Amino acid sequence: MTMDSAPARHTGQGGTGPAGGSAFAPAPHAGARRSATAIHPPRRPRADQARSAVRPKRTRRRSRVLPLLTADALATALTVATLPAPALPAAAALPAAALLPVLLGALHAQAGLYRPRLAPSALLELPVLAGRSAVLWCTAAAVVAAVDRPHALGWSALLTAVCLQTVLACAGRGLANQLHRRAAVRRPASTLVVGPGAGASAVAAALHGRPEFGLRPVGVADPVSDRTLPGEGDTGALPFLTTHEDVRRAVIQNSVRHAVFTRPPEADERTAALVRLFHDHGCRLWLADPAGTAKITGMRLANPGDQLWGYAVQPLLPRPARPLERWVKRVVDAALALLALIAAAPVMAACALAVRIGDGPGVIFRQERVGLYGRPFTLLKFRTLRADEHEAATRWTVAGDRRMSPVGSFLRKSSLDELPQLWNVVRGDMSLVGPRPERPFFVAKFATVHPGYEARHRMPVGITGLAQINGLRGDTSIEDRARFDNHYIDTWSLWQDLWILARTAASFFRFRLGGS
Structure with missing residues (x-):
């Protein structure tokens, strides 16, 4: 169900919903039967909604x-x-x-x-x-x-x-x-509550009944549910959203500025995918825990004393929060990558000549990969396979692949084929250390099979990473890679990056079975 077709019940009060229907009233539930009053999504001129759709990232937000x-x-x-x-x-x-x-x-x-x-x-x-x-x-x-x-x-x-x-x-x-x-009381911000019906209804009623928090619920999103209509006691008459497109439309139509999750987004892949959508539209993310037992494993925990009418609440920071260290990481990446390009120029020239003589024209292989927050970019490598780009985009490479020439096998085992990616680092597409980027076809495939795979994209992708120094390259377990990558992101520090780079440099010229 979309925001345009959400059913409305008349409550005897004025105001219209985002689709032009009547005001919405939350149904009674265990935690808020006495405060089940009408919830009116804010009314904005159509011109404002159009501007929000064109420039979602410019949504204005109060700041303390x-x-x-x-x-x-x-x-x-x-x-x-x-x-x-x-x-x-x-x-x-x-x-x-x-x-x-x-x-x-x-x-x-x-x-x-x-x-x-x-x-x-x-x-x-x-x-x-x-x-x-x-x-x-x-x-x-x-x-x-x-x-x-x-x-x-x-x-x-x-x-x-x-x-x-x-x-x-x-x-x-x-x-x-x-x-x-x-x-906040005078100008409440439009808010979506994300989570299963019962907990989401309780949080939505608390937000409506306590205007001092400045968050006004305009809908409930539950991407895990297969229902098309909310059940009794779940979301009442608030719009019930089950698809990614429904949520996107609700964010644009209501100029949503906050999203309150009632369980960690990493609980399932479809909920985790909403993090990037909210981030791209400039929304601030929160975790309210109605059960009091949720634990964050992939987001940074902050403000241990904050609460939402008795519910423990934490801001969810999809990007690692240490902006100074992130800026230092970017400067160090660019400087080291530029120095490495200069120092490795003779080696790269020899590799390019070997590929040209052994495999013919087309020294540099360009391929679309998925980077930070799912944004695509063009990755550069020395060509190691005799195959066109369309086939390589949807075919997995394993050790002993017949498409790989002797020159390509040497470059792949020694990791010399990765050297052109130093230019990706200089450009800002990649980092020296981070989760290895994968092709869009396999990202979509792995995200539906391996829990936590989508969460790898919270960090800039890298040439090397914690999974790679532990031998997880080429035809190895995707689940193990995702676990190592998420552990790296959760425990990220500049010192850990330097340690991984040192481990990578120590084993750079060791021959390996397979590639990334």
């Missing part, structure tokens, strides 16, 4: 980051201005007022104090604020003592600064949270 940054900066500036004159020399007051907010912002970001939350509380953050304030002012005191020892901060001035900073930061963040909460 800027108000919180402002509150933290003002708290630091007021603390510097309030300190007694002897405590902080005049020459250092102005630089401190400029640099200390930056340092505090970095400390708070590292502690996760700027992460999205549905029920933020400055008082609950008070211990973390006090600890970061102590680190900030102890660092400032150490710098002042090293630069201008006669004006070093005493213990009383240091304690005053820490306490004042903590109180002001807590008060400022509390005010920012209150303003954000009021704005």
Whole structure:
């Protein structure tokens, strides 16, 4: 069933649904029988819906980051201005007022104090604020003592600064949270609830009954269900969506900005596929756990104290959340790949000459592969098979393949055929370390057979990876590869990347049976 054909029941209240029907009312259920009132999807002009369909990624979304940054900066500036004159020399007051907010912002970001939350509380953050304030002012005191020892901060001035900073930061963040909460009540964001009927109905009713969370349910998606109509006690009269196309249409028609999952998306492949759809439309993802037992295995866990009317809730971050480390990874990838291209130029020239003499024209083999979030790209390799691209796209390569020439066999066993992929890394199609990319035909095939295979695309694909250094190349277990790849993503770090590169370099010229 699509949003256009969803049945509507008259509730005696005004408003229209996304398809122009009557308002929707959730059916009673065990957790919300007393609060089963009408849920009205927000009404937007058709022009706005058209703009959303054309530019889904530009959906505007409220953010707490800027108000919180402002509150933290003002708290630091007021603390510097309030300190007694002897405590902080005049020459250092102005630089401190400029640099200390930056340092505090970095400390708070590292502690996760700027992460999205549905029920933020400055008082609950008070211990973390006090600890970061102590680190900030102890660092400032150490710098002042090293630069201008006669004006070093005493213990009383240091304690005053820490306490004042903590109180002001807590008060400022509390005010920012209150303003954000009021704005959320005035302008709730359209939200889809994703999960089985009973739990999804409970979460949808909680969202409708508590407007301070700022999320207004406009539909329930259950891609695992084979039903075409919701059952009693599941979703009530909210539109019930069972296909990927239904969800996409609902996101566009209602300008959906949030998606609340009632179980981890990795629970099944069809639910996991919705993560990429929501991400491409600029939606923020959450996990609300009605049963209280769900565990995240493929998404980063954050905000352990956040809740949605008693339900534990976590933001789901499909991309590994450490943007600074991701940026460093990209810089390191590009620099090392460029240096490797220059250093390996003679070897690559020899490989190209061998392929040209042994197998004829067509030295470089180009093939479509699936990269980050399922986006296709053109992968480059030295040609090792006597076959056209159409056949290679849907035929699995194994050791001893008759299409492979002696030159191709040598290149495949020594992994020298992978060297042109360094250019893919320079271009940004790939990373040096990550899950190996596969052809679209096999991605679709493996995703329906092997649990967790689709989740490999949460990370940029790579030339080498954790599965490859453990011998999972060529005609080896796809299930084992997916398990190693997802473990790499779940435990990713820059140090692990360097370790994998070192292991790969140590075995680069070893002959192997088969290829990737």
